[in-house]
Amino acid sequence: MEKAALFDAVVAQRQRLIGVLDGLNDEQWNAQSLCEKWRVRDVVGHLVTILDIPVGRFLWRSFRARSYDNYAADVACEYEKQEPRNNKKNNRQLADKRIAPPIVGPIAPLADVLIHTRDIERPLGIPATLHPEGLRAALDYCCGGRAFGFVPGKRTKDLRFEATDMDWSAGDGALVSGTAEAILLAVTNRPIAVPDLSGDGAEMLGNRIG
Numbered sequence: 744m745e746k747a748a749l750f751d752a753v754v755a756q757r758q759r760l761i762g763v764l765d766g767l768n769d770e771q772w773n774a775q776s777l778c779e780k781w782r783v784r785d786v787v788g789h790l791v792t793i794l795d796i797p798v799g800r801f802l803w804r805s806f807r808a809r810s811y812d813n814y815a816a817d818v819a820c821e822y823e824k825q826e827p828r829n830n831k832k833n834n835r836q837l838a839d840k841r842i843a844p845p846i847v848g849p850i851a852p853l854a855d856v857l858i859h860t861r862d863i864e865r866p867l868g869i870p871a872t873l874h875p876e877g878l879r880a881a882l883d884y885c886c887g888g889r890a891f892g893f894v895p896g897k898r899t900k901d902l903r904f905e906a907t908d909m910d911w912s913a914g915d916g917a918l919v920s921g922t923a924e925a926i927l928l929a930v931t932n933r934p935i936a937v938p939d940l941s942g943d944g945a946e947m948l949g950n951r952i953g
Contacts, residue, residue, distance in 0.1 A: 744876065744877075744880045746848060746849060748876070749848070749849035749850055749853055749877075749880060750841045750843075750849045752853055752874050752876060752877030752880065753841070753849055753852050753853045753856060753877070754838060754839055754841070755874050755877065756853070756856045756857055756860060756873070756874045756877055757790075757834070757838040757856055758838055759860070759872040759873075759874065760790075760834075760856065760859075760860045760863070760872070761831070761834055761835055761838060762872070763860070763863065763864060763869060763872060764787065764831055764834065764863075765831065767783070767867075771783060771867050772784050774866060774867060775866060776862045776863055776866060777861065777862040777865055777866060777928070777933050777935060778859075778862050781862075783863050783867070786859050786862050786863055787831075787834065787863070789859070790834065790855075790856065790859055791833050791834050791837065793852070793855070794833075794834075794837035794838075794840050794842070795833065795837060847891065847892075850880060850881070850884045851892070851893075853877050853880060853881055854881040854884055854885060854890070854893055854931075855893075857873055857874070857877060857878060857881050857927065858881075858893075858927065858928070858931050858933075860872065860873060861873070861924060861927075861928055861933075862933075865928075865935070871924050873923075873924060875909070878909075878923050878924070878927065879909065879911055879923070881927060882904070882906070882911055882913065882923055882926060882927055883913060885899075885927060885930050885931060886899050886902075886904050886913045886914055886926070886930055887899075887913060887914075888900065893931055894930050894931060894932075897951070898930060898948070898951045898952065899914060899930055899948075900916075901915070901916035901917065901944075901947075902914050902916045902917055902918075902919050902944040902947065902948060903915055903916050903917065903918050903919065903944065904919050904920075904926050904930075905918060905919070905920045905942075906920075906921070906922065906923040906926060907920055907921060907922055908922045908923055909923050911923060916944060917942065917943040917944030917947055918942030918943050918944050918945075919940055919942050919944040919945050919947075919948055920940065920941050920942040920945075921936075921939050921940035921941060921945075922939065924936075925939035925940055926940070929948055929949075929952065930948070930952075932952045933952075934949070934952055937949040937952070
């Protein structure tokens with residue numbers, strides 16, 4: 744996908760997630776997500792922070808904290824303390840922003856919002872609302888061995904991925920077959936998706952994550 748199309752997919756996926764969030768009750772808002780130690784509200788807090796805090800400032804503070812993940816977790820927890828209606832409002836107001844980290848570009852926020860959408864939806868039993876072309880681009884990125892910050896290259900090495908619900912494949916080696924959603928979640932370290940995969944490489948992948 745071209746850069747403009749990637750940004751379009753990011754915005755579209757944010758809007759899809761907003762529609763899901765609008766239908767959640769308090770119990771669902773406080774439910775455990777697929778992200779370890781994060782509830783649904785924490786994931787939403789994270790998604791708001793990366794839109795609300797300028798990219799340069801976010802990266803600089805991550806550098807000072809000596810860890811992107813640690814800083815992201817800390818600031819997400821600050822934002823999640825707001826009332827759900829405030830974070831929903833902020834998410835909606837910021838959804839059209841077209842920002843991306845340097846070098847990596849818009850594929851990073853696209854992969855991020857797609858993955859976190861399922862981090863929220865899947866444990867709540869909500870069917871996937873993933874943007875199809877955005878999902879395809881995220882799979883290319885996350886299974887291509889160069890997804891810095893998302894997938895270590897060694898995790899997908901010597902594996903061939905084939906989606907069963909779309910015309911998509913990538914890599915060479917032992918076969919990992921499953922839905923596009925299951926592949927994306929598994930390669931980004933969500934063990935819950937591994938049982939949804941099959942093929943000679945599924946066990947290999949499972950042993951590399953979690």
